[in-house]
Amino acid sequence: MSNKDIFNFSSLEDLENKVKKLNLDIPFSTNIDLLKEKIEINGRTINNRLAIHPMEGCDATSKGSPSELTERRYMRYTKGLAGLIWFEATAVSESARANNQQLFLNKYTFDDFANLVNMMKETSLKDNKQYPYLVLQLTHSGRFGENKVIAVHDEELDKISKIDFSHPIITDKELEELKESYIITAKLAKKAGFDAVDVKSCHRYLLSELLGARTREGKYGGDYENRTSFLKDVVERIEDEVGIEVAVRLNISDFLHYSVGWGVNEQGELDLAEPLKLIRELKDRKVKIINVTAGSPYINPHINRPADGEPKKYAPPEPPLLGVERLIKLTKEVQSNFEDLVVVGTGLSWFREYVPYVASGMVEKGYAKIIGLGRMAFAYPNFAKDIIESGILDRSKVCITCIRCAELKAHKKITGCAIRDREIYLKPYMEILRENR
Numbered sequence: 001m002s003n004k005d006i007f008n009f010s011s012l013e014d015l016e017n018k019v020k021k022l023n024l025d026i027p028f029s030t031n032i033d034l035l036k037e038k039i040e041i042n043g044r045t046i047n048n049r050l051a052i053h054p055m056e057g058c059d060a061t062s063k064g065s066p067s068e069l070t071e072r073r074y075m076r077y078t079k080g081l082a083g084l085i086w087f088e089a090t091a092v093s094e095s096a097r098a099n100n101q102q103l104f105l106n107k108y109t110f111d112d113f114a115n116l117v118n119m120m121k122e123t124s125l126k127d128n129k130q131y132p133y134l135v136l137q138l139t140h141s142g143r144f145g146e147n148k149v150i151a152v153h154d155e156e157l158d159k160i161s162k163i164d165f166s167h168p169i170i171t172d173k174e175l176e177e178l179k180e181s182y183i184i185t186a187k188l189a190k191k192a193g194f195d196a197v198d199v200k201s202c203h204r205y206l207l208s209e210l211l212g213a214r215t216r217e218g219k220y221g222g223d224y225e226n227r228t229s230f231l232k233d234v235v236e237r238i239e240d241e242v243g244i245e246v247a248v249r250l251n252i253s254d255f256l257h258y259s260v261g262w263g264v265n266e267q268g269e270l271d272l273a274e275p276l277k278l279i280r281e282l283k284d285r286k287v288k289i290i291n292v293t294a295g296s297p298y299i300n301p302h303i304n305r306p307a308d309g310e311p312k313k314y315a316p317p318e319p320p321l322l323g324v325e326r327l328i329k330l331t332k333e334v335q336s337n338f339e340d341l342v343v344v345g346t347g348l349s350w351f352r353e354y355v356p357y358v359a360s361g362m363v364e365k366g367y368a369k370i371i372g373l374g375r376m377a378f379a380y381p382n383f384a385k386d387i388i389e390s391g392i393l394d395r396s397k398v399c400i401t402c403i404r405c406a407e408l409k410a411h412k413k414i415t416g417c418a419i420r421d422r423e424i425y426l427k428p429y430m431e432i433l434r435e436n437r
């Protein structure tokens with residue numbers, strides 16, 4: 001199999017044969033009805049097994065409110081009937097923002113968030129007599145935000161985020177203050193009508209960086225206990241002081257070198273001992289939903305979001321099918337260790353019109369309870385409706401993992417699908433091409 005071996009299947013059988021030939025752990029099922037089953041979480045119902053993953057649209061107003069374009073995206077998702085809508089990365093403070101196009105929930109933007117949540121619920125109730133489970137992803141963009149807030153120095157990572165060795169590291173005191181921002185934002189999220197908040201700990205943003213901060217001194221670095229304590233404290237405090245459900249989107253492994261990597265051993269190989277221990281401790285703190293992900297879009301995007309297209313400068317070291325299998329196996333590992341957790345699987349958009357069969361296969365075999373789609377949601381916001389109502393996806397609407405959405409985000413343009421939603425997103429994509437000519 002070559003690294004350039006992209007999606008090229010003329011039938012489900014063709015795809016299944018390839019998976020069999022390569023002996024990959026990717027399950028298939030035609031029992032699509034499994035995706036229609038409900039899940040109860042503390043008296044709230046998730047109406048089916050399909051979720052919209054958090055996807056930054058880079059279209060917030062400068063103060064951090066949802067704009068008309070943000071509303072358009074979320075209303076399209078709402079009409080698309082996914083049982084769970086996981087709102088995109090939303091900053092917990094001004095300095096946590098990736099840039100001034102990222103959502104930021106605070107007392108000044110609260111009404112705009114609450115109005116959007118209300119609109120989503122009212123529309124769903126009117127049309128479907130039910131509304132989706134809504135999770136708000138709370139984030140600090142860390143070294144990848146404009147403020148470049150870092151927890152550790154590392155030659156490789158500093159080079160990627162264009163930071164020199166004199167750049168300050170966030171202090172323990174500043175981290176203590178940051179915890180307050182998480183609590184305040186979680187309170188606002190509850191008041192705005194969200195069902196849960198996600199204390200985002202993935203993709204090497206700040207909380208994810210802390211998990212691997214072996215070289216950091218002080219109470220948040222060094223051993224496992226210190227590295228995981230920020231996340232565990234915040235989760236515990238939200239449970240105790242806010243009383244909203246807490247979910248976690250967690251990197252199961254960063255696939256980085258050991259001195260700063262999470263979920264790797266000294267040889268830099270995948271090692272799930274610490275991630276599984278952390279999930280157990282999060283579960284003890286009443287976390288019920290874990291959204292499984294890995295890698296970082298800035299460092300190893302082939303792990304994070306397997307794709308057929310990649311920006312020119314990045315040559316993925318493997319074919320995307322192997323990347324998809326890796327994410328599926330990590331999800332299976334978590335779900336099989338914690339059968340009572342609701343584990344959300346990631347990375348399936350690459351399967352295009354065959355998503356329903358892999359999603360059903362994963363649910364049938366107990367690899368995950370819910371399947372989320374990210375890039376597919378940009379391309380085909382009502383994928384869940386089509387799967388639930390007809391069992392099939394329209395080939396002319398599916399995501400083709402060309403990764404133009406990631407390029408739009410990287411260039412700080414409004415972000416969506418330049419192929420399937422071209423009336424809005426083709427123009428900013430053409431601007432990138434012109435700017436880089």
Ligand SMILES: Cc1cc2nc3c(=O)[nH]c(=O)nc-3n(C[C@H](O)[C@H](O)[C@H](O)COP(=O)(O)O)c2cc1C
Pocket residue numbers: 053054055056057088089137200202249293304305306346347348349350372373374375376405406409415
């Ligand atoms: C443009 C873009 C924006 C994204 N925004 C977020 C985000 O806000 N939070 C997050 O956890 N993941 C984010 N992701 C990652 C996706 O949620 C998802 O994990 C990834 O695309 C793989 O899933 P898929 O194959 O269904 O696309 C983003 C990915 C892309 C391409």
